[in-house]
Amino acid sequence: MRVIRKTKPCLMxxxxxxxxxxxxxxxNRFIEALFFFGAQFDCLEDCMKNDESNRSIMEAFYFSPGIYNIMTTEGEQRAFRHVKVVVWRSCFLRFGLIETPLSKASLSQAKLMLKNYSCASSCTIDKDGECLTIGWKGTQLxxxxxxxFK
Structure with missing residues (x-):
């Protein structure tokens, strides 16, 4: 955080x-991963063809290593340690960061862009406090x- 603070960013x-x-x-990790990756695979099923190369790349190089690492490793070997925004809020607060509200226009723009896709009805974009969350069929992703900085 000291390195980031020294760069004096206007916004992070x-x-x-x-x-x-x-x-x-x-x-607990298994259940969280099951719902998260289940929603991810369901999204791919609805939005991409089975034989599409981009889908194979996502499954092989993004989802597979994540699932493997989350399920089979412990301690320092586990590289994937995602946490929800509520954890980030308490962490950033300790370092003197203030959550900046995203405008209502940003939420409206995101929802407007979503309407361009056939699977838009399954996707959710909401506000959680001051941040935007993106989900699939009720599961926040x-x-x-x-x-x-203050």
Whole structure:
């Protein structure tokens, strides 16, 4: 955080997975991963053809290593340690960051853009406090928040 503070950014944007893959309890991590990746695969099923190369790339190089790492590794070996925005809020507060509200226009613009896609009815874009969350059929997948130093 000292390095970031020294650059004196006007604003820091954080895009993060909205799931708790950092639990030390395997069962909790498993359930979170099951819902998160289940929603991800369901989204791919609805939005991409089975034989599409981009889908194969997503499954093989993004989802597979994430699932493997979250389910099979412990301690320092686990690289994927996603946490929800509520955890980021308390962490950033300790470092003197203030969550900056995203405008209502940004939420409206995101929802307007979503209407261009056939699977838009399954996707949700909402506000959680001052950040935007993106979900699939009721499961939150990602959050987008803005922060600035006091």
């Amino acid at each position: 944007i954080v895009a993060e997975v909205e799931s708790n893959h950092n639990s030390p309890v395997f069962v 990602y959050s987008l928040s803005a922060w600035k």
